[in-house]
Amino acid sequence: MAEPGRTHTKLVGAPDYDDPNFWDFRFATGRDVGEWLNSGEALLDVVLSDLERRPGFQDTPRVLHLGPGVSQLGMKLRDACMERQWMGNGIVNVDFSAEAVRLGQEAERHQAPHKAMHWLRADLLSWEHVSTLIPFAPFDVILDKSTSDAIATFSDRKISSEDDLSCICPTVRPFLSSEPTVTLSPVEALALHLVPLTQTNTTWIALSYSTLRFDSLPFLAKYWSLRSRTPLKATPGDVSSTAYTPEVFHWIYVMDRK
Numbered sequence: 001m002a003e004p005g006r007t008h009t010k011l012v013g014a015p016d017y018d019d020p021n022f023w024d025f026r027f028a029t030g031r032d033v034g035e036w037l038n039s040g041e042a043l044l045d046v047v048l049s050d051l052e053r054r055p056g057f058q059d060t061p062r063v064l065h066l067g068p069g070v071s072q073l074g075m076k077l078r079d080a081c082m083e084r085q086w087m088g089n090g091i092v093n094v095d096f097s098a099e100a101v102r103l104g105q106e107a108e109r110h111q112a113p114h115k116a117m118h119w120l121r122a123d124l125l126s127w128e129h130v131s132t133l134i135p136f137a138p139f140d141v142i143l144d145k146s147t148s149d150a151i152a153t154f155s156d157r158k159i160s161s162e163d164d165l166s167c168i169c170p171t172v173r174p175f176l177s178s179e180p181t182v183t184l185s186p187v188e189a190l191a192l193h194l195v196p197l198t199q200t201n202t203t204w205i206a207l208s209y210s211t212l213r214f215d216s217l218p219f220l221a222k223y224w225s226l227r228s229r230t231p232l233k234a235t236p237g238d239v240s241s242t243a244y245t246p247e248v249f250h251w252i253y254v255m256d257r258k
């Protein structure tokens with residue numbers, strides 16, 4: 001399997017969010033903010049109430065945590081699961097940064113098997129990588145704290161019917177039957193890659209700084225419907241402020257797999 005790495009020319013002036021080495025450096029040197037947007041308590045509440053309300057829910061929540069980086073959110077989720085007598089080993093943390101995964105695996109090393117979360121290295125925009133997650137699927141919840149925000153800065157994916165079929169997600173292949181190429185925005189590519197890992201009652205719960213993160217994405221809308229978009233006031237310190245700065249909000253999105 002190819003190593004995660006940049007597969008396209010970077011736009012001049014664009015941040016390096018699409019380069020795993022950029023993240024490795026931040027995580028290895030302690031230069032990352034640690035928690036993007038906020039510590040994610042409100043997001044955690046939404047995830048837990050989704051799991052609690054799930055019909056036929058057993059005791060092992062299956063949660064796919066997209067791009068955890070060095071956030072503590074996965075650990076908090078696992079602790080909350082333990083408080084409810086649930087297992088923690090259905091939580092799968094996936095990041096394309098080798099350093100994030102190394103740190104995560106190290107932190108889990110001494111956990112009992114029923115508590116230990118999985119940490120896997122994969123580029124969520126590569127079907128070759130994402131398909132390695134199928135043994136953990138189907139997931140109940142997709143947890144996404146500002147990872148879609150980072151992915152939204154990547155360039156569009158051009159997929160051709162002449163590409164190696166094994167590298168094209170089965171959800172994308174049908175689009176190539178009427179057109180020789182299809183162009184997906186990066187968030188659409190992510191959304192389509194999540195389809196084979198999920199089922200009709202899966203919920204994608206995301207925190208974003210954008211009011212439009214999942215809007216106007218027709219390929220995404222074929223498989224995911226927006227249930228709610230809830231404003232969350234950004235706490236002072238999350239954003240720079242002066243006496244004349246308007247209030248700033250982040251947004252909690254809840255989307256249902258169709």
Ligand SMILES: C[S@@+](CC[C@H](N)C(=O)[O-])C[C@H]1O[C@@H](n2cnc3c(N)ncnc32)[C@H](O)[C@@H]1O
Nearest residue numbers: 023035036067068069071095096097123124145
């Ligand atoms: C904005 S940070 C968010 C980190 C964490 N969720 C938080 O809230 O602090 C984006 C994270 O997504 C990861 N990431 C970005 N693009 C990715 C991709 N294509 N596949 C897997 N992980 C990715 C980065 O390595 C980084 O850990």
